[in-house]
Amino acid sequence: MFPKLFFMVTLFLFLGNPSEENGEYQRDYYPTGKLKSEGWLKNNAKTAYWKYYHPNGKVSEEGHYQSNRRVDYWKFYTVNSKPLQEGHYKNGKMNDWWLFFDAQGKIDHKCQLKNGEKNGYCLKYKNEKLASAEKYTNGKKIKEWYSFSSFTKENNVSDLR
Template structure:
């Protein structure tokens, strides 16, 4: 009986340990690296592009689901997007960049859908704002004056 309990304790302890893991593409380049606990991704992870080994994405997991702040990158190495996850879904403000690393647009998201405002940029200047509700486009403004007149700026937080 004592041996069975001891073996059960040892196997449970060994399985629940955190391990730092690295995975590789068939070409030998690193695919991803990060922490596993109980067989699920946890804490900080990095993912890489197969063609050149540059960083593709980085962020946190909790119980196998994306959480907290994440960044994604083009294969050139320039930032592609950044924002928050909760329970594997994009939430709050996300910033999206063009291939030169310049802000293209910023959007409020909820459960991976646009929900709130999207601010559109061209040549680093705000060009328009669009309001969404659960992914459906509600209204667009093409000048800041009319946008400000119809909306509270604190809604952009």
């Protein structure tokens, strides 16, 4: 008995208590009783990993929070579990590359965003093939190209990273 108790106490002290680090695990439910959302609250602010659900029980979105702001990589899904969009958040705003999907769950376009606006390149696809490229500054379209050769004549391909 004593060795098992000693082992458990040592393990707890060594690994720490995850609930102390992340706060309290929160679950919210729809009036139907189905799970609506779940994740960590620390000082009444969303933190760490959160998952949201459609009323049919399928995942609607998932990602991380830091002090009630979305951060890092997030994924969004349709009510039928098809990908809808996914990308990076920084300080609660969409940033960097984002993927947007069509109704079949195939990539429709991917865009560079800054503070929630298109800012950089946006690549548009048709039947999973690159159809055109657009360039945006502060949400306004500057130009669109329909061939890779015309695009590369005017742009640095390394900017697509």
